[in-house]
Amino acid sequence: MNYESIILELLDRIKVLEIKVAELEKNGQDTPTVHHKATNKIMKSYTQQARDYINERKAEARQNGLSEIVLVCNDIQQALGLINRAPLVCNAMYQCMKDGDEILHPTPSGKSTTIKIKYYV
Numbered sequence: 688m689n690y691e692s693i694i695l696e697l698l699d700r701i702k703v704l705e706i707k708v709a710e711l712e713k714n715g716q717d718t719p720t721v722h723h724k725a726t727n728k729i730m731k732s733y734t735q736q737a738r739d740y741i742n743e744r745k746a747e748a749r750q751n752g753l754s755e756i757v758l759v760c761n762d763i764q765q766a767l768g769l770i771n772r773a774p775l776v777c778n779a780m781y782q783c784m785k786d787g788d789e790i791l792h793p794t795p796s797g798k799s800t801t802i803k804i805k806y807y808v
Contacts, residue, residue, distance in 0.1 A: 737779035749808040761800035774798040
C-alpha cells in the first residue's frame, strides 16, 4: 500500500475542512464554497446543494407549465445521496420558500425527513 499518498490525501482533506471552518467563522454562514486542490473542483456545502436542487425542481416545474410543486425532505436527501442530513435539507427548504408557499407536513422539530413543502412557481 502507498501510505504516503493516503496521508497526503488526508492532509488535503483536513486543509479543505479548515478552510470551510474559517469561512463559517468569518462570515457566519453555512454555505461556503471551497476549491479542492486535489480534484481541482469547487465544493459546495450540502445546504447549497440542496438549495440548488430545490431551485432546479422549481424551474423544471415552471417550464412544464405547473403552478406548484411539492417537495419532501427525504426525497431531496435521497436525490442528493445524503444520509442523516435532514436538518440542513430542511433549512434549505425553508430558505427557498417565498410568500405564499405552504408547509404541508410540519413536525415538532421542524427538521424531519417528513417535512413537506408546497412551492408555488
